[in-house]
Amino acid sequence: MERLALIIEDEPKLAEIFSLALASDFEVQVVNDGQSALHILADIVPAVILLDLHLPYVSGSDVLRRIKADERLKQSRIIITTADALTAEELRDQVDIVLLKPISVNQLNQLANRLCLSIFGGDI
Numbered sequence: 001m002e003r004l005a006l007i008i009e010d011e012p013k014l015a016e017i018f019s020l021a022l023a024s025d026f027e028v029q030v031v032n033d034g035q036s037a038l039h040i041l042a043d044i045v046p047a048v049i050l051l052d053l054h055l056p057y058v059s060g061s062d063v064l065r066r067i068k069a070d071e072r073l074k075q076s077r078i079i080i081t082t083a084d085a086l087t088a089e090e091l092r093d094q095v096d097i098v099l100l101k102p103i104s105v106n107q108l109n110q111l112a113n114r115l116c117l118s119i120f121g122g123d124i
Contacts, residue, residue: 005026005027007029007030009030009032014052018030022108026112029044041070045072048115049079050081051064051067053088064091
């Protein structure tokens, strides 16, 4: 598994900010809707997945269910990024981290790197 971060976020400015936050430590791919996320996840195995819950076409909750059902993605670390505190709380036990928007760029970078320690081991 390479150090790939998949950002699934429909708000272009947030997707760009998240991408910039992770670009120094990860190869970054961005998709803007749930359907595109499912298509790309059929071909890649990201180390980290940033998942917004409110997405066009296929909801973030449905994308999460598909990720959890895919054996290939078992080691991928999942970070929910959302403003929907209620739904995020309901999904908290299915993901590694829940971040409520607005999100600190530094916090996101540090958390993503820490999560990857369990995949890659040692210093990153």
